[in-house]
Amino acid sequence: xxxxxxxxxxxxxxxxxxxxxxxxxxxxxxxxxxxxxxxxxxxxxxxxxxxxxxxxxxxxxxxxxxxxxxxxxxxxxxxxxxxxxxxxxxxxxxxxxxxxxxxxxxxxxxxxxxxxxxxxxxxxxxxxxxxxxxxxxxxxxxxxxxxxxxxxxxxxxxxxxxxxxxxxxxxxxxxxxxxxxxxxxxxxxxxxx
Amino acid sequence: xxxxxxxxxxxxxxxxxxxxxxxxxxxxxxxxxxxxxxxxxxxxxxxxxxxxxxxxxxxxxxxxxxxxxxxxxxxxxxxxxxxxxxxxxxxxxxxxxxxxxxxxxxxxxxxxxxxxxxxxxxxxxxxxxxxxxxxxxxxxxxxxxxxxxxxxxxxxxxxxxxxxxxxxxxxxxxxxxxxxxxx
Numbered sequence: 001x002x003x004x005x006x007x008x009x010x011x012x013x014x015x016x017x018x019x020x021x022x023x024x025x026x027x028x029x030x031x032x033x034x035x036x037x038x039x040x041x042x043x044x045x046x047x048x049x050x051x052x053x054x055x056x057x058x059x060x061x062x063x064x065x066x067x068x069x070x071x072x073x074x075x076x077x078x079x080x081x082x083x084x085x086x087x088x089x090x091x092x093x094x095x096x097x098x099x100x101x102x103x104x105x106x107x108x109x110x111x112x113x114x115x116x117x118x119x120x121x122x123x124x125x126x127x128x129x130x131x132x133x134x135x136x137x138x139x140x141x142x143x144x145x146x147x148x149x150x151x152x153x154x155x156x157x158x159x160x161x162x163x164x165x166x167x168x169x170x171x172x173x174x175x176x177x178x179x180x181x182x183x184x185x186x187x188x189x190x191x192x193x
Numbered sequence: 194x195x196x197x198x199x200x201x202x203x204x205x206x207x208x209x210x211x212x213x214x215x216x217x218x219x220x221x222x223x224x225x226x227x228x229x230x231x232x233x234x235x236x237x238x239x240x241x242x243x244x245x246x247x248x249x250x251x252x253x254x255x256x257x258x259x260x261x262x263x264x265x266x267x268x269x270x271x272x273x274x275x276x277x278x279x280x281x282x283x284x285x286x287x288x289x290x291x292x293x294x295x296x297x298x299x300x301x302x303x304x305x306x307x308x309x310x311x312x313x314x315x316x317x318x319x320x321x322x323x324x325x326x327x328x329x330x331x332x333x334x335x336x337x338x339x340x341x342x343x344x345x346x347x348x349x350x351x352x353x354x355x356x357x358x359x360x361x362x363x364x365x366x367x368x369x370x371x372x373x374x375x376x
Contacts, residue, residue, distance in 0.1 A: 015249050016352050022319045024251065030344070030351050042309070049308045050288055052315060055212050056281020059251040064282045068289040078290060085286050089278060096250025100258040101270055103248060104241075118366025119359050120247045122336070124327040126358035128320055129340025135316040136345045143309040157310040164314035169322070175315050176212055179308055186307015191300060 002074045006067060006084055009036065010091035013063070017096075018120070019127035021058035024092075026127075026134035028062055034137075038070035042142035053176045063092040156189055195232065195264040197272050203230060204257045204276035209284075218253050232264055253277055 009031050017024040025048065032038050039047075047069065051061035067088025072081040144161075145153030160182055167173040203225050211218045219242070227238050241263075245255035254274055261273030295301045320337075329337065340358070343349040 012352065014251075016355050017249050017251070018247075018355065019323070020246070020252050020319075022316060025316065027351050034348070035350070045309045045312050046292075046305050048316070049305065049312045050292070051285070052312070053212065054281065054284050054288065055209050056278065056284065057208070057218075057251045057253040060254065060278050060281050061285050064285045065289050068286065072293065078293070081289070082286060085282065085289065089282055093250065093254055093274065093278070096248060096255060097258050097270070097274060100245070100248050100250065100255045101262050101267070103244065104259045104262050107240075107244065114370075115363060115366065116247065119362040121327075122358050122362025122365065123355065124323070125329060125333060125336040126340045126354055128323050128327060128329065129337035129342075130344065130351050130354065131316065131323070132320045132337060132341040133344035133351075135313055135320065136341065138313045138316065143313060145306075153306065156307075160307065161310040161314045164311040165317055168315060168318045178315065179311055182307045182311040183304040184307070186304045187300065190303040190306050 002071055002076070003084065003087060005036065006070060006087055007091045010063060010067070010088045011095060014092040015095040015099075017059065017092075018123045021062075022131045022134075023127045024059035025062055026130040028059075028066055029134050029137060032066050032070060036070075039066070039073055040142065041138060041140055043069060043073075045138055045143050049179055053179050059092065060089055063088045153190070156185075160185065195230075195269070197265065197268065199230065200261055200264060200269055201272050201276040204261075204273045205280060207257075208253065208277040209280035218256075222256060226260060232260060 013024060013027045013031055017027055029044060033041055033044050044066070047062060047065045051058050051065060054061055064085045068081040068085040070088075071084030072078060076084075144157040147154040164178050164182065167178055168175065207218050207221050207225060211221055223235075223238060226232050227235055233241065241256065241259045245252055245259055248255050254277060257273040257277040258270045261269035261271070263269075265272070292301070324337070336358075340354050343354060344351055
């Protein structure tokens with residue numbers, strides 16, 4: 001039953017996400033694309049593009065969208081997909097929500113906890129690797145085009161990749177603007193008039 | 194007493210009007226929660242923020258949970274979280290249904306062919322930004338690299354990596370402190 005799997009999978013994603021939205025993206029990718037194969041790597045990349053350009057936390061946006069897509073890809077009608085979307089967001093929030101309340105309650109009494117600090121300082125380093133792996137997994141023929149089949153697309157993809165990386169990392173350009181510009185480039189370069 | 198609709202509306206605005214993920218919400222959160230509503234002091238805000246960052250889950254939702262809970266306990270937490278995620282979920286759903294119909298459209302496909310490499314680059318950027326804040330140096334450089342290689346090349350689940358790292362951090366901290374006491 002897809003809904004039960006969706007619930008369990010996103011429950012797991014929620015509680016194992018440490019270090020922000022991109023860490024969650026890495027986990028969603030591993031569970032949804034690699035483990036359960038609910039969608040292709042290309043579909044997932046498109047979902048990421050939309051999740052980054054629309055309002056709201058990236059983790060919630062990605063969970064909502066993948067919940068919808070997973071159910072519809074499994075052959076269910078769109079309204080079941082809507083249920084899947086709500087279910088995925090709900091499950092991804094549930095455990096952290098409970099944990100956060102407990103910790104807030106405890107910390108309103110006593111502050112600072114050495115064990116937590118130790119654990120989190122290591123986790124933060126590992127999460128960087130998690131996100132790096134998720135970027136590496138997305139470097140595929142689906143997303144870049146294959147160098148033998150279409151050299152033009154492959155070279156342009158590399159240029160876009162390097163350009164966006166520099167613009168975002170060095171010049172702190174907004175991701176939304178970059179995605180919109182690249183969408184325009186894609187349209188101009190690939191559309192057959 | 195903090196009114197529930199104020200809690201809802203404040204987090205609704207924070208969720209609906211920030212694009213680019215949880216951390217983009219910080220300036221708006223500070224203005225709304227500290228300056229405008231005065232639900233917490235600047236110090237409390239910073240403490241809550243570091244807590245929301247270190248707990249599992251989505252940062253913005255964790256913030257909403259903590260602030261809601263501090264002001265109105267469980268009901269406040271639920272209302273704040275709902276306010277925070279309602280608009281993003283509805284917005285994404287509308288787009289999901291919309292794009293499903295146009296996924297075969299040639300224009301949409303061309304646009305996304307340009308966007309896909311950009312998305313990969315945008316995921317690579319936080320790797321380098323976070324390396325700075327997590328104090329990555331030559332001596333601990335191997336940790337993120339090993340994690341990335343295990344996942345990418347050997348297909349190890351990130352969940353296992355997280356569990357091992359949490360345990361490793363716990364043991365390492367204990368050993369380090371014992372040595373410091375020994376000296």
